[in-house]
Amino acid sequence: MTTRKQKRPAGSPQAFAEAAECLRILAHPVRLRMVQLLLHGRYTVGELAEDAGVADNVASEHLRLMQRCGFFTSERQGRRVYYEVAEPHLAQIMGCVESRFLAGR
Amino acid sequence: MTTRKQKRPAGSPQAFAEAAECLRILAHPVRLRMVQLLLHGRYTVGELAEDAGVADNVASEHLRLMQRCGFFTSERQGRRVYYEVAEPHLAQIMGCVESRFLAGR
DNA sequence: TTGAAATATCGTGATGTCACGATATGTTGG
DNA sequence: CCAACATATCGTGACATCACGATATTTCAA
Numbered sequence: 001m002t003t004r005k006q007k008r009p010a011g012s013p014q015a016f017a018e019a020a021e022c023l024r025i026l027a028h029p030v031r032l033r034m035v036q037l038l039l040h041g042r043y044t045v046g047e048l049a050e051d052a053g054v055a056d057n058v059a060s061e062h063l064r065l066m067q068r069c070g071f072f073t074s075e076r077q078g079r080r081v082y083y084e085v086a087e088p089h090l091a092q093i094m095g096c097v098e099s100r101f102l103a104g105r
Numbered sequence: 106m107t108t109r110k111q112k113r114p115a116g117s118p119q120a121f122a123e124a125a126e127c128l129r130i131l132a133h134p135v136r137l138r139m140v141q142l143l144l145h146g147r148y149t150v151g152e153l154a155e156d157a158g159v160a161d162n163v164a165s166e167h168l169r170l171m172q173r174c175g176f177f178t179s180e181r182q183g184r185r186v187y188y189e190v191a192e193p194h195l196a197q198i199m200g201c202v203e204s205r206f207l208a209g210r
Numbered sequence: 211t212t213g214a215a216a217t218a219t220c221g222t223g224a225t226g227t228c229a230c231g232a233t234a235t236g237t238t239g240g
Numbered sequence: 241c242c243a244a245c246a247t248a249t250c251g252t253g254a255c256a257t258c259a260c261g262a263t264a265t266t267t268c269a270a
Binding site: 008010022023027028032037040089098102 | 135
Binding site for chain 1: 216217218
């Protein structure tokens, strides 16, 4: 039996720190929109930038952030770079966010 | 028929901004821990502070932040102030976070 | 090979977040 | 009323985030 004084929900401090960091990456309007779009297919930096209404370099920086924490992978095809979702749990979390904030009800 | 050039996932820019702001509030290790604990019952500022390992005033500030965006409500009982969950979707989102980061597997 | 397109990187200034200590407010018991 | 307890608020300095412009890198096409 593990050492504990009371019954408490699980989670090491380290796990909470990691979870918080990923949520912080997600917590940006442009990045949220990019996640939502990429959950429906592959898109290039330019396409994502235009859809989100930001400059190409800004879009590139947001995508790099999300790639670094494992959200996306990227693949070069000619001049274009296609991004796509790599983290399966993104669909679940985005589903929660949509049902709370983006639901057409 | 509404005016649109292509089929795209739903969500006004304003809705994404609101969602991002709430996620940003959630994206902190101490606040995540507080949410998890409060999803299992009512707790005072002091109890939450001790559990999270932070000073009372720091806990109070985190709780005030989360109360302002509708996560919690508070009720005074004598010297103590009890906080409890007010936003029903917190359980869903926390469930997603737990299954990805805090799962005991 | 040269220029243009698509993406990436870097420096910078403005703004926001955070923990901490100090202090204020409210509450109970004596 | 007074002292201790529980919570809240405020000021401050360290640090992070963000968008922007400038520049670099990669690739294609002529």
